[in-house]
Amino acid sequence: MEWIIPANSKIYNYEKAFSTYEQIDWKQSANYQVGDIIYIYATMPVKKILYKTNVVEVDLGPSEGYQNPGDWIDKNGFDSFKEVKRFVRLEIEDHVDNEALSLDALLKNGLNGAPQGPLKVSTVLSSYIEKHMSGQIFPDEVSEELEEGQKVKVAVNRYERNPIARKKCIEIHGDSCAVCSMNFGEIYGEVGEGFIHVHHVNPLHEIGKQHVIDYEKDLVPVCPNCHSMLHRKVNGNVLSVDELKKEISEKSIL
Numbered sequence: 001m002e003w004i005i006p007a008n009s010k011i012y013n014y015e016k017a018f019s020t021y022e023q024i025d026w027k028q029s030a031n032y033q034v035g036d037i038i039y040i041y042a043t044m045p046v047k048k049i050l051y052k053t054n055v056v057e058v059d060l061g062p063s064e065g066y067q068n069p070g071d072w073i074d075k076n077g078f079d080s081f082k083e084v085k086r087f088v089r090l091e092i093e094d095h096v097d098n099e100a101l102s103l104d105a106l107l108k109n110g111l112n113g114a115p116q117g118p119l120k121v122s123t124v125l126s127s128y129i130e131k132h133m134s135g136q137i138f139p140d141e142v143s144e145e146l147e148e149g150q151k152v153k154v155a156v157n158r159y160e161r162n163p164i165a166r167k168k169c170i171e172i173h174g175d176s177c178a179v180c181s182m183n184f185g186e187i188y189g190e191v192g193e194g195f196i197h198v199h200h201v202n203p204l205h206e207i208g209k210q211h212v213i214d215y216e217k218d219l220v221p222v223c224p225n226c227h228s229m230l231h232r233k234v235n236g237n238v239l240s241v242d243e244l245k246k247e248i249s250e251k252s253i254l
């Protein structure tokens with residue numbers, strides 16, 4: 001099932017929340033199922049679908065509902081959020097700011113009116129949204145080879161897929177590989193412009209669910225080759241960016 005839910009940026013700073021936390025908890029006012037897709041529609045003055053999220057947990061009670069007062073712009077908004085009894089936990093999958101997903105465009109493509117509460121998305125509208133949603137190319141998986149030579153796919157962690165975190169990481173560190181300095185735009189020209197993986201330096205299991213991302217320290221841009229190497233284990237341990245960099249510089253001296 002797919003849904004659209006409205007969000008008011010004058011009350012809640014959802015952009016900050018989506019770019020800072022791995023998952024966020026939202027008031028649950030419909031019977032969502034784990035695996036459902038929820039599009040977040042920004043109300044006035046934005047009037048656009050901005051985020052695609054996945055439902056990862058449903059029917060959470062108030063004690064489990066994560067809330068950070070700092071993300072609330074309107075104090076009354078936070079007060080009423082504290083009264084919420086049922087939460088849904090969302091994980092961001094994609095973010096675009098595209099006129100094709102504005103209210104006017106959505107109304108022409110199957111939406112019946114400005115979303116006031118959770119709306120089920122029709123098949124027609126769903127394929128329209130999907131067509132305009134994926135604004136960025138970023139990998140879901142990094143290939144990893146086991147010792148026996150058997151190939152497995154390893155899912156990169158959620159921070160590495162978070163489109164906002166990726167954008168901020170690239171703004172700070174640039175889009176050249178932090179290990180080998182490769183730049184896709186320089187090598188491949190226009191088609192490679194801006195392409196890069198983003199690596200999270202702390203393995204997912206070492207960080208809590210509501211860990212706040214430090215874009216400067218936690219994320220580095222890396223090319224897919226170096227990225228795969230960073231996820232491989234040597235004697236049970238992964239190499240750090242600096243260690244891998246050292247490996248390369250030692251080899252290139254030869």
Ligand SMILES: [Zn+2]
Pocket residue numbers: 177178179180181182222223224225226227
């Ligand atoms: Zn590299």
Ligand SMILES: [Zn+2]
Pocket residue numbers: 156157160198199200227230231
């Ligand atoms: Zn990584």
